[in-house]
Amino acid sequence: MSTDEESRFGELSFVYNMGNDADHKPDRLGAGEGAEVVLYDQTGNDDRVRGVLYIDDYRTYIQSVSTVNFRQTGNGDRTEFINDIINALYGPIITVSPDSLDFGTVLVNSGENLTLTISNEGNDVLTVSDISVEGDCFSTDFEQEYDLDPDDESELTVTFEPTATGDFEGFVTITSSDPFYGELSVYICGTGAAPEIALSPDSLNFGDVQVDDSVEQDFYIGNHGQIGLTVSEIYIDGNHFNVDFGGEFTVEA
Structure with missing residues (x-):
């Protein structure tokens, strides 16, 4: 044939x-x-x-x-x-778009959502009976079996929530009544990343300073991580010291 x-x-x-x-x-x-x-x-x-x-x-x-x-x-x-x-x-014909999901770099202990569109391009009702996820730190919002009429579609939210730094990958497998593709798998991947603050120098010694006079010294904030470091606040513990912090900023990796 x-x-x-x-x-x-x-x-x-x-x-x-x-x-x-x-x-x-x-x-x-x-x-x-x-x-x-x-x-x-x-x-x-x-x-x-x-x-x-x-x-x-x-x-x-x-x-x-x-x-x-x-x-x-x-x-x-x-x-x-x-x-x-x-x-x-x-019969029913399942199609899934896109055919893979790449979450890119995501901050550890936060989440990123991407969407898969499941369509029925056939001439009969398509039953989506199960959706499973293989791979650490990935999940979907699938709850229960449902039907798609011909030319109908649904959206599936896939979430990546890395709990550690490194590369992650897996598959979303959709089980349906499609006679040829009863199980259809979509490749998913993402990278967990975290910032790592670095200060230089690690201490400041102003030495002897005359009363009512002032001395300035600089220190540098670096980032040795894999993703941007957001500095939201700088405060000083101690009398007679102050800092010229002007508001939140980001130090790129």
Whole structure:
């Protein structure tokens, strides 16, 4: 079998004798009716068309182009094969966007949210029965099973809350009634980071200072971490000292 969505359905070989046995003699397409699926001979070197399948609201039609025996290892049941085609064409089709999530760098002990959009691009109701997360520090807001009508979509919030510095990765796995992708996994990753303050020098000695006079010295605030350091306040414990802190600022990593 070959379809317009070869990456989704691929190619299948199957056992089906067309046109010989009265019990298996195919229905005929009417004039002007088209084919949804084209059947090819997979037994030889050629790829000549051997039959077509057409589905409308009332019947399934199969038109023989020539008599051919398709072979499959395993179950060659005609009804099961036709049902597989119907499900592929007219069942639910799950799509998830984007196909991966990169949270980038996130401050340790804080959280970042990103969104996955789950859509049903098929022709039947899609049931999302479970959503699981593999990987430390990741979670979702999935609560319970739900249905998506054709052309409907839902949003899933994925949260990354690193508890330590370093790289994290995992997968969000969506279990649904899609006949081909009953389990669909999305790669997720992120980096936990923290600032690390560094002061230079680590002490200040003003020496002897005349009464009612003043002496200034500088010290430097650095950041040896992996993410910006926010300095929100500087205060002094001790009399006769003051600092020219002008308000909150950030020291980049």
